[in-house]
Amino acid sequence: MASVxxxxxxxxxxxxxxxxxxLDGLTLDIAEGDFVGLMGPSGSGKTTxxxxxxxxxxxxxxxxxxxxxxxxxLDGRKLARWRSHHIGFIFQFYNLIPVLTAQQNVELxxxxxxxxxxxxxxxxxxxxxxxxxxxxxxxxxxxxxxxQEQRVAIARAVVSDPSILLxxxxxxxxDRKSAAEILELLERLNREYRKTIVMVTHDPHAAERAHRVxxxxxxxxxx
Amino acid sequence: xxxxxxxxxxxxxxxRRTGLTxxxxxxxxxxxxxxxxxxxxLAASIRVGSEARLVVQNKxxxxxxxxxxxxxxxxxxxxxxSVSYANWFGGRDSVDPNxxxxxxxxxxxTYFPMYARDxxxxxxxxxQAEIAVPAGVDPKLAAFLAEQSAxxxxxxxxxxxxxxxxxxxxxxxxxxxxSWPFTIRAVYRAVDPAFGEEAxxxxxxxxxxxxxxxxxPVGWYILELADPNxxxxxxKRIDAMFENSAAATRTGTERAWQAGWVSMYGNVxxxxxxxxxxxxxxxxxxxxxxxxxxxxxxxxxFGVMKTLGFEDGMIFRVVLAEAAVITLGGxxxxxxxxxxxxxxxxFNAMGFLPSMTVSWATVATGIAIAVMMGAxxxxxxxxxxxxxxxxDALRRVQ
Numbered sequence: 001m002a003s004v005x006x007x008x009x010x011x012x013x014x015x016x017x018x019x020x021x022x023l024d025g026l027t028l029d030i031a032e033g034d035f036v037g038l039m040g041p042s043g044s045g046k047t048t049x050x051x052x053x054x055x056x057x058x059x060x061x062x063x064x065x066x067x068x069x070x071x072x073x074l075d076g077r078k079l080a081r082w083r084s085h086h087i088g089f090i091f092q093f094y095n096l097i098p099v100l101t102a103q104q105n106v107e108l109x110x111x112x113x114x115x116x117x118x119x120x121x122x123x124x125x126x127x128x129x130x131x132x133x134x135x136x137x138x139x140x141x142x143x144x145x146x147x148q149e150q151r152v153a154i155a156r157a158v159v160s161d162p163s164i165l166l167x168x169x170x171x172x173x174x175d176r177k178s179a180a181e182i183l184e185l186l187e188r189l190n191r192e193y194r195k196t197i198v199m200v201t202h203d204p205h206a207a208e209r210a211h212r213v214x215x216x217x218x219x220x221x222x223x
Numbered sequence: 224x225x226x227x228x229x230x231x232x233x234x235x236x237x238x239r240r241t242g243l244t245x246x247x248x249x250x251x252x253x254x255x256x257x258x259x260x261x262x263x264x265l266a267a268s269i270r271v272g273s274e275a276r277l278v279v280q281n282k283x284x285x286x287x288x289x290x291x292x293x294x295x296x297x298x299x300x301x302x303x304x305s306v307s308y309a310n311w312f313g314g315r316d317s318v319d320p321n322x323x324x325x326x327x328x329x330x331x332x333t334y335f336p337m338y339a340r341d342x343x344x345x346x347x348x349x350x351q352a353e354i355a356v357p358a359g360v361d362p363k364l365a366a367f368l369a370e371q372s373a374x375x376x377x378x379x380x381x382x383x384x385x386x387x388x389x390x391x392x393x394x395x396x397x398x399x400x401x402s403w404p405f406t407i408r409a410v411y412r413a414v415d416p417a418f419g420e421e422a423x424x425x426x427x428x429x430x431x432x433x434x435x436x437x438x439x440p441v442g443w444y445i446l447e448l449a450d451p452n453x454x455x456x457x458x459k460r461i462d463a464m465f466e467n468s469a470a471a472t473r474t475g476t477e478r479a480w481q482a483g484w485v486s487m488y489g490n491v492x493x494x495x496x497x498x499x500x501x502x503x504x505x506x507x508x509x510x511x512x513x514x515x516x517x518x519x520x521x522x523x524x525f526g527v528m529k530t531l532g533f534e535d536g537m538i539f540r541v542v543l544a545e546a547a548v549i550t551l552g553g554x555x556x557x558x559x560x561x562x563x564x565x566x567x568x569x570f571n572a573m574g575f576l577p578s579m580t581v582s583w584a585t586v587a588t589g590i591a592i593a594v595m596m597g598a599x600x601x602x603x604x605x606x607x608x609x610x611x612x613x614x615d616a617l618r619r620v621q
Contacts, residue, residue: 056530056613077534084532091617095527099236104224109531111226120224156531 003164003196004030004053009062010219011048022048024219025062032163035190035197037210044216046200050166053198054087055079067163084112088157088195090167094149096141096156102128103137106155113160127155131185147178154185158195165189167199171206183209226537230544237517241549244513248553248593249560251506256561256589258499260581262492265485267580272477275451276337279444279461280480282471285311288440289470296464297444302457304449307333310430310442314394317402324380325422326394328430331368332357337447341418345378347409348388367408371429374405377420378412379569379578394423399434419578445477503592511600514546518604525608526616539609546601547594554593558586 006028013020022045030036038046051057052064055071064071067086074082096105107124115123128134131151141149150170157165167186171179187209189195199210207213215222224232234241272278279297281287288310298306312326329335336359347363354369356362367373376386386392386407394403405425413420431439448454458474465472475483518525525538562581569578 051614054530056617077536080529080532080534082532083530087532089530091527095523095617097524097527099232100224100229104232107224108229108528111224111229112532112537117225 003032003034003067004028004198005063005065006049006053007063007065009049009052009059009064011045011052011057012060022219023052023059026219026221028214028221030196030198032196033190033194035187035209035211036199037207037213038198038200038216039202039204039207039213040216045219046216047168049216050168050198050200053164054089054166055083081112084109084160086162086164088160088162088165090150090153090157090165090170092169092172094141094146094153094173096149096152098141101138101140102133102144102152102155105141105152106159109156109160123159124155127159128152130158131155145178146174147181150174150178150182151185154182154189158189158193163196165195165197167197169200169202171201171203179203179206226541227544230541230548233517233521233541233545234548240513240517244510245549245553245556247506247509248550248596249557251502252554252557252589252593253561253564254502255499255592256558256581256585257565258495259585259588260561260565260579261495263582263585264579265488265492269478269482269485272479272481274454274476274478275448276477277446277448277454277458277461277474278477278480279446279472279474280442282462282473285443287470288442289444289472291439291441293444293465293470293472294441297446297461300457300461300464302449302453304447305333305337307337307445307447308427308441308443309334309445310427311398312394312396312403312425312430313398314396314403317393317395320395322384327422327424328427329424330427331364331424332360334424334445335360335364337445338418341415342411342413344375344409345412346388364409370406370408371426371432372404372406373408374423374425375409375411376407376424377422378410379420380422381407381410392423396434399430401433403433503596507596507600510546510550510596511603514542514549514600514604515607517545518542518608521608522611522616525611526613529611529613529616535609538611539605542605542608543598543601546605547597550593550597550600551590554590554596558589558593561589562586 006026009023009026010021011023013022026049038049040046048057052059053066055064055066055074058072069082071079097108100108103121103124106127107120110120110123125134125137128137131154133148133151133155136144136148141152144152154170165186170186171182174182183206186197186199190197197210199206201207212223279289279293281289294306294308297303307330309330310328312328314326316322316324339359339361344361344363348366350365350369352369354365356365356368360368364375367375374392388407388410391404391406394405395401396403405423411420411424427441431437448457454476458476461474462472528538529535565579565581
């Protein structure tokens with residue numbers, strides 16, 4: 001069974017009085033444990049598609065079913081709870097909270113789950129060790145390099161053990177070496193931990209790491 | 224880390240702004256509680272008087288005296304247990320004329336037994352010779368009773384002026400001219416702080432013989448009643464008794480008499496209350512503006528938190544808690560500071576009021592206002608943050 005099913009989804013944004021169609025009847029299946037690269041020019045709807053899969057935006061028409069759950073049937077509160085359990089999101093600009101240490105940033109999603117403070121700290125530490133930052137627990141984002149910040153962001157995305165990782169240009173703000181490290185990390189998460197990954201990227205080198213690459217142009221997909 | 228530490232960390236991201244906002248709340252609540260303290264003190268001054276005592280004064284005004292012969296007629300009224308009398312002296316300290324304190328001439332033998340429960344004699348000179356002290360009078364007042372120019376001084380005034388027992392102080396009379404020497408023979412302590420400890424009490428006989436040529440009109444009479452329930456009827460009866468006399472009377476309970484003094488402040492209490500609320504309202508707007516700025520700056524962060532799975536209600540509570548911590552912390556500090564500072568100062572408007580007090584009810588009101596400030600100042604930003612659409616919030620970064 002597919003981990004992500006996007007069925008005939010259309011998305012139209014309204015700016016002022018103008019309607020801007022972004023996705024047009026898009027259909028896509030992503031199997032569990034798959035690693036999909038999503039490419040396309042700016043404005044083609046890649047991020048919109050990622051947002052729809054994450055349940056942080058709603059389609060104008062069509063259905064998005066993730067792990068058997070039809071997201072349209074969840075209200076805002078249930079959707080938030082579902083997201084905290086099933087989705088890990090990695091942003092291009094890391095989006096760490098600047099006043100929290102690396103460990104506190106990673107613990108943030110765990111505040112939404114029932115567990116003791118001790119367990120939260122243990123899991124946060126484990127996630128940071130997994131991304132190779134076990135020695136940077138007390139560092140603030142400003143004390144880390146871009147690559148390290150993105151690794152903290154990945155640790156934050158995986159700490160609650162979600163089944164799906166959505167990465168929106170995770171290497172877009174990094175130098176080649178750091179980008180390679182991040183991509184290796186994502187590959188490892190996919191290979192060893194069976195995480196389903198959907199990665200938006202402009203970089204063909206990054207896209208090569210995916211099992212399959214899909215191109216999105218003018219709201220339509222092609223392999 | 225937990226949600227509360229997240230709130231504290233967020234407050235610490237701009238320490239200067241948080242500190243200044245909290246300080247403004249501290250000052251607002253300090254002013255509010257201090258101003259309310261004035262009202263508390265005025266209320267306390269009304270409670271000074273007893274319901275079991277009547278005060279008889281001239282019907283025209285307190286500044287007009289009453290004949291001394293009224294004393295026996297008042298004492299003869301059934302239900303009157305004892306009669307005392309007093310005069311306002313209105314002198315100025317000859318050493319420091321600007322340092323005002325009240326002076327009263329009283330009939331000591333009747334006055335001190337009447338107020339035995341309100342004031343205690345805590346220090347006194349020994350009399351030079353053994354003298355018999357009238358029944359009901361504290362034996363420690365023997366030296367005071369034996370000497371016509373002796374006086375009893377309130378403890379606070381005694382300490383403030385650095386006086387000592389046996390010292391002669393000089394007061395320049397304004398109503399009764401001349402320099403008046405008084406020898407301090409005893410010190411009293413107010414049992415109820417509202418009674419005040421800033422007065423010099425001396426013998427009415429001294430004032431009568433030296434200042435009034437022995438003709439002895441008195442300022443006001445104080446009657447102790449056998450049954451406080453009869454106060455109203457007795458007041459009417461006394462006023463009726465002297466209605467056609469040269470000096471008609473106005474009689475009321477001592478508490479009502481004190482309230483009459485307070486009523487002379489007119490609308491001042493109302494103004495004080497309004498000023499206090501205006502200060503709070505102004506700071507409320509400052510706090511609300513600060514919270515709005517603080518949340519607007521973090522729009523993208525709220526988007527990230529929501530992406531991680533934070534519900535709208537949780538974001539709402541976090542922002543509201545941040546406002547509450549600032550205003551509640553500031554309010555608590557301001558209200559308690561006001562209580563401590565005002566009561567430590569023991570300011571008493573030169574003896575016209577009891578020592579200033581800030582009641583616990585006022586402190587509680589201040590804290591309640593701080594809670595309300597937190598709710599109101601945090602409500603709009605919290606609502607805005609909770610209603611943010613994730614895609615709109617994240618667009619601020621991208």
